[in-house]
Amino acid sequence: MLKYILLGFLNYQPLSGYELKRLMDESTSHFWHAYHSQIYTTLRKLDDEGLLESEEEGESDAKLQRRVYTITEAGRRDLLDWLGQPLAELPQVKEELLPRVFFSGQRETGAVLEELRRQRRMHQEKLDYYNALQPQHLMGIIDSEAQAQVAREVPFWAATLSYGKRYEAMYLAWLDETIDMIAGL
Amino acid sequence: MLKYILLGFLNYQPLSGYELKRLMDESTSHFWHAYHSQIYTTLRKLDDEGLLESEEEGESDAKLQRRVYTITEAGRRDLLDWLGQPLAELPQVKEELLPRVFFSGQRETGAVLEELRRQRRMHQEKLDYYNALQPQHLMGIIDSEAQAQVAREVPFWAATLSYGKRYEAMYLAWLDETIDMIAGL
DNA sequence: GACCACATGTAACAAGTTACATGATTGA
């Protein structure tokens, strides 16, 4: 999956690993997150497979060498193939708080409530953060040459941001319901 | 994480790998899923670490040997420790459909809409399935001796099921919004 | 006789996480 996110961004313009990490943090991280270590190793792999090409920027003996990746035709084909493939099944959800709730029936309710209220504050913060974001904010990171092409993507970016907001709002409503339920036991 | 789900169920009563797989499929799978291969290997590991004990059921030379695991005192302590630990940060969400949407700005809108409508049908089915479930349904799988103890857990199981319903309802609303948005481009 | 549910495992691989490691540039 990370593979296609990297190809997707590189389809807009050539970028370095560091820039890709920043882009992901500012845009895809609410539905797909990656550590820099995984990004760098995956870029190398895609380079080896011929889906990307790379070159080092700066003088040959400069200490600070940025490696900039460019998508190849093979990479573009792979990305478009993947985008066209239907998702066969619903992906498995993994949600860390839920197993704790599931097995919390024998815990002291005060401790459970405290934890859920802490969670509530964190989710509220996240929602506030999303509400402050503009989906166009990514345009600032992308080169001006690529912006005309990329402008058409803005409503799709906005759709994923909307998902983030709905998710956090749903989570808050569920926490409120669950807190009330436990408080009433 | 799987470790604690297994300990959580074994805290109710001794169970085999197969039974644990079934329990997970019927209860935790909407927030944590595992393949049988991972369940069997994890049980072995927990046995080696002394958090579980196991014995083979049936005659010594029987072909069909069920291995039944029992939680130890150390296992119970580990489970309770974990339940008491606050979740430091919000876990990273990983949602496979979103990266596709994010990079679909250059795709043909007809194909994107078709895929989203397919997704909509699948999420509707899932929601229908959750709505048909009773949170007590797990009681049927659990031994009658353990039921009195376990009855207190039912509202907590119900809370996780409620999460599943809210999640699917949110997803449907988001899909409707996104389908309308794309259809209007 | 075919199929399904029961029942348990290993092996190979892919993906994700944490820790280690280094060094430059810029601004307060």
Added chain:
DNA sequence: TCAATCATGTAACTTGTTACATGTGGTC
């Protein structure tokens, strides 16, 4: 001079997925 940001990588480990492999017992 201290901290932050820029910038890139490797190593060790854990977790998760897919495929392989085997055999029983009951029922249609």
